[in-house]
Amino acid sequence: MGSESVKVVARCRPLDDREKTLCCKMVLSMDVHRCQCFIEKPGAQDEPPKQFTFDGTYYINQTTEQLYNEIAYPLIEGVTEGYNGTIFAYGQTGSGKSFTMQGVSEPATQKGVIPRAFEHIFESIQCAENTKFLVRAxxxxxxxxxxxxxxxxxxxxxxxxxxxxxxxx
Ligand SMILES: Nc1ncnc2c1ncn2[C@@H]1O[C@H](COP(=O)(O)OP(=O)(O)OP(=O)(O)O)[C@@H](O)[C@H]1O
Structure with missing residues (x-):
């Protein structure tokens, strides 16, 4: 992961029940070590997949815990030191923005970025000595x-x- 001030990561969600019932095929694959996504055109086996590189890629088996630790954790650490930081999710409806940002309580590894960030911020505040914090939400x-x-x-x-x-x- 580079040290640019803006990082873009892609997360792929599993097919949902509706898509499975419709026998939809997954057209996206990822090389998570190289942070690359590959998109196949359905029915065009001869065409090479389109390839995109991000600062991070998260496939269907990866958790919000992993994403938080690798992407959000350093940014929130910076915020507790007084730097500005923004995290936002962008994607079409049903793509998994709420799942990533708000998350679910079970399993705990899929707790969202927002509750993790709150816990992180308030734990840092509790541990800090001789510093006053103002938190607005x-x-x-x-x-x-x-x-x-x-x-x-x-x-x-x-x-x-x-x-x-x-x-x-
Ligand atoms: N990484 C994931 N693993 C398992 N299920 C997921 C994942 N991401 C999303 N889902 C499931 O996919 C469905 C759609 O996700 P979600 O509601 O987060 O989409 P959204 O982008 O917030 O949609 P909208 O813009 O319509 O609010 C939900 O049922 C969610 O539980």
């Missing part, structure tokens, strides 16, 4: 171009996202 969702406050009593829309007419950000 908010929980927002951007869904259909609307920003919602998930900690609010009602899921109130607090902003609507807008695109800049020129640079489209």
């Amino acid at each position: 908010s929980y927002l969702e951007i869904y259909n171009e609307e920003v919602r406050d998930l900690l609010g009593i009602k899921k109130k829309i607090i902003f609507e996202t807008r695109r800049h007419p020129i640079c489209s950000l």
Whole structure:
């Protein structure tokens, strides 16, 4: 894993029950040691798979615990030392963003990045001497171009996202 300030990792989830019932075929494979993904075009055996390299790759048998220790742990350590850090999950619906970020309590290895980060931060605070920490938390969702406050009593829309007419950000 390099020391760039922005790291991109890819995680592949297993086929779900619906996909298994439909006899879907896995078109993605990974060489996790080389951090490479290979995507085959179904029905095109003669074509070589498309190949992509990331800062990290996590296949169906790998856990959120592994991902956290390799990717998030160093970043959260930096945060407790006063550096800024951001982790976000990006992917189409059903791709496993909530599974990775929020996770499940059983098995414990699949506990999500968010609860792991909270435990990590508060353990570091407990162990620190002569340092005051201020922890602020908010929980927002951007869904259909609307920003919602998930900690609010009602899921109130607090902003609507807008695109800049020129640079489209
Ligand atoms: N690595 C994984 N191992 C096992 N199951 C997984 C994994 N990733 C995702 N899943 C399962 O796949 C399904 C879809 O995952 P999830 O709800 O996390 O997707 P999502 O990207 O958050 O979707 P949406 O954008 O619609 O909220 C869930 O049933 C989840 O338990």
